[in-house]
Amino acid sequence: MNLDNVMSVHDFKRKVKNYFMIGLICLSALVAIFPLISVFVFVLQKGLPSLSWDFFTQLPAPVGETGGGMAQSILGSFYLIAVASLIGVPWGIASAIYITEYGYGKTVFLLRFSNDLLMGVPSIVMGLFVYSFVVAPMKGFSWLAGSLALGLIMIPIVSRSTEEILKTVPSHIREAGLALGIPRYKVILHIILKGSWGAILTGIILSVARISGETAPLLFTAFNNQYWSHSLTQPVSSLPVQIYTYAISPFEEWQAQAWSGALVLILFIFVINIAVRLLFHKK
Amino acid sequence: MPNSQVQKNTILEVKELNAWFGDFHAVKNINLKVEQNDILALIGPSGCGKSTFIRTINRLHEEVPGARVTGEVRLLGQDIYKMDPVKIRRQVGMVFQKPNPFPGLSIFENVAVGLKLSGIQRKSILTEIVEKSLKQAALWNEVKDKLNEPGTSLSGGQQQRLCIARALAVTPPILLMDEPTSALDPISTARIEDLLQDLKKYVTIVIVTHNMQQASRVSTKTAFFLSGELIEFGDTSQVFTKPNKQKTEEYITGRFG
Numbered sequence: 001m002n003l004d005n006v007m008s009v010h011d012f013k014r015k016v017k018n019y020f021m022i023g024l025i026c027l028s029a030l031v032a033i034f035p036l037i038s039v040f041v042f043v044l045q046k047g048l049p050s051l052s053w054d055f056f057t058q059l060p061a062p063v064g065e066t067g068g069g070m071a072q073s074i075l076g077s078f079y080l081i082a083v084a085s086l087i088g089v090p091w092g093i094a095s096a097i098y099i100t101e102y103g104y105g106k107t108v109f110l111l112r113f114s115n116d117l118l119m120g121v122p123s124i125v126m127g128l129f130v131y132s133f134v135v136a137p138m139k140g141f142s143w144l145a146g147s148l149a150l151g152l153i154m155i156p157i158v159s160r161s162t163e164e165i166l167k168t169v170p171s172h173i174r175e176a177g178l179a180l181g182i183p184r185y186k187v188i189l190h191i192i193l194k195g196s197w198g199a200i201l202t203g204i205i206l207s208v209a210r211i212s213g214e215t216a217p218l219l220f221t222a223f224n225n226q227y228w229s230h231s232l233t234q235p236v237s238s239l240p241v242q243i244y245t246y247a248i249s250p251f252e253e254w255q256a257q258a259w260s261g262a263l264v265l266i267l268f269i270f271v272i273n274i275a276v277r278l279l280f281h282k283k
Numbered sequence: 284m285p286n287s288q289v290q291k292n293t294i295l296e297v298k299e300l301n302a303w304f305g306d307f308h309a310v311k312n313i314n315l316k317v318e319q320n321d322i323l324a325l326i327g328p329s330g331c332g333k334s335t336f337i338r339t340i341n342r343l344h345e346e347v348p349g350a351r352v353t354g355e356v357r358l359l360g361q362d363i364y365k366m367d368p369v370k371i372r373r374q375v376g377m378v379f380q381k382p383n384p385f386p387g388l389s390i391f392e393n394v395a396v397g398l399k400l401s402g403i404q405r406k407s408i409l410t411e412i413v414e415k416s417l418k419q420a421a422l423w424n425e426v427k428d429k430l431n432e433p434g435t436s437l438s439g440g441q442q443q444r445l446c447i448a449r450a451l452a453v454t455p456p457i458l459l460m461d462e463p464t465s466a467l468d469p470i471s472t473a474r475i476e477d478l479l480q481d482l483k484k485y486v487t488i489v490i491v492t493h494n495m496q497q498a499s500r501v502s503t504k505t506a507f508f509l510s511g512e513l514i515e516f517g518d519t520s521q522v523f524t525k526p527n528k529q530k531t532e533e534y535i536t537g538r539f540g
């Protein structure tokens with residue numbers, strides 16, 4: 001009887017402690033997820049009202065008129081990302097292949113270090129660099145210049161993620177390829193890369209998500225455009241720059257559309273992240 | 284023609300072979316000959332240079348930064364160190380300690396990849412050779428209905444037989460095996476040991492093993508290595524029953540290793 005009492009007091013204490021800890025854990029999970037949810041809910045509230053079919057299909061309406069959309073910015077963002085990937089992906093993968101498969105000693109250290117530095121360079125500096133070496137000599141903002149700036153940002157990200165993947169391929173796999181009488185470059189292209197492309201693609205897609213929100217490096221490279229533009233040598237609009245332009249404008253309608261643009265951009269990045277996880281992280 | 288004497292062809296001849304890792308002299312002055320259809324077992328304690336030695340036979344040793352080789356390795360009479368390593372490796376198959384099918388490649392592709400990447404694209408030829416190699420590796424019946432599944436989906440023992448098929452597909456006259464069963468369970472090990480007796484008909488085998496019973500069961504010749512040196516080399520029955528060197532006897536009776 002006495003013992004029962006002691007047990008139940010002990011039990012009670014244990015339970016209280018348990019609930020307290022669970023509460024604490026839930027709270028910390030909430031703290032972690034709170035900023036994300038609050039940003040998303042806020043942008044959803046602000047952006048949803050002026051989101052319409054027109055937003056995706058129409059050019060901006062002239063000042064004073066209602067309606068219009070950001071179709072040219074959405075297409076422009078795809079253009080910029082596509083050409084940036086053409087630059088950043090092969091370059092990044094080539095750099096990773098050199099570092100993991102060919103280089104050794106000091107060269108590898110130097111390359112890794114310069115990739116780290118490149119990753120740390122503020123994106124606006126990348127824009128300035130491209131401005132002085134491409135925009136100024138070509139005497140104009142352009143799709144190409146914008147993609148170059150974004151591509152430069154992609155290189156170290158793709159290189160690093162690819163490197164991490166290639167490092168997980170055990171060396172005896174490479175040796176097994178060589179032992180079959182396959183030249184090293186073919187072992188890399190047809191065996192090592194073939195077995196890792198899913199993971200490499202994940203890194204590439206995440207780097208796309210990363211550059212799709214970049215604004216600063218585009219301001220003085222791709223600049224902006226209120227009309228359709230399909231030429232590599234002409235200024236091209238992009239979602240982030242259009243959001244920026246509209247957000248600082250004095251017109252209420254434009255500000256509302258900036259929120260819609262922000263919502264579309266966020267959703268795009270969410271979708272990419274979720275898709276990557278669903279596609280490649282099943283196991 | 285010399286009568287009763289059975290004519291045997293020398294497949295592999297090693298003369299004064301030395302191998303280094305940087306300054307470290309890992310394999311010292313090896314001389315030996317392997318004849319057609321022999322199974323040569325390399326035995327010796329861990330770290331004595333068995334792996335290093337067989338990796339000089341397909342020139343994988345030199346892929347390690349700082350590694351170096353001197354001496355001669357003759358494969359079918361040709362001095363392999365005077366030839367293109369890529370060509371040499373097509374004539375020397377290798378099976379590794381850990382089963383290592385290529386990830387991302389199907390069972391079929393794993394076997395076909397060596398041929399494909401050396402330029403053979405005809406599907407009919409590939410299909411035929413893949414089937415033949417898988418049969419030689421005693422894996423065909425287990426995989427014939429799932430050739431398009433990943434090689435890595437097989438069990439460990441099956442993966443190792445897949446690796447054997449992969450090596451056999453390019454029809455090398457010699458097959459190197461570096462402790463091919465040390466990562467496998469006893470049943471898979473027994474299957475591979477049985478398989479070696481069949482393979483002997485098509486290919487000369489050099490097998491590294493730390494398992495004395497395995498060496499005496501499967502091999503016709505045995506080479507005992509110690510600290511990078513070849514201590515004793517001879518017929519397996521002789522090495523295991525009447526070794527010439529005291530060290531050999533101590534090792535095979537389990538007094539060290």
Ligand SMILES: Nc1ncnc2c1ncn2[C@@H]1O[C@H](COP(=O)(O)OP(=O)(O)O)[C@@H](O)[C@H]1O
Pocket residue numbers: 304307309327328329330331332333334335336347
């Ligand atoms: N990559 C390497 N770099 C330097 N030394 C090595 C390397 N690989 C092996 N060694 C050394 O060479 C010797 C022989 O190794 P190894 O041929 O792997 O032995 P075994 O296969 O008989 O166990 C060992 O002393 C080992 O430490």
Ligand SMILES: [Mg+2]
Pocket residue numbers: 333334335461
């Ligand atoms: Mg070894």
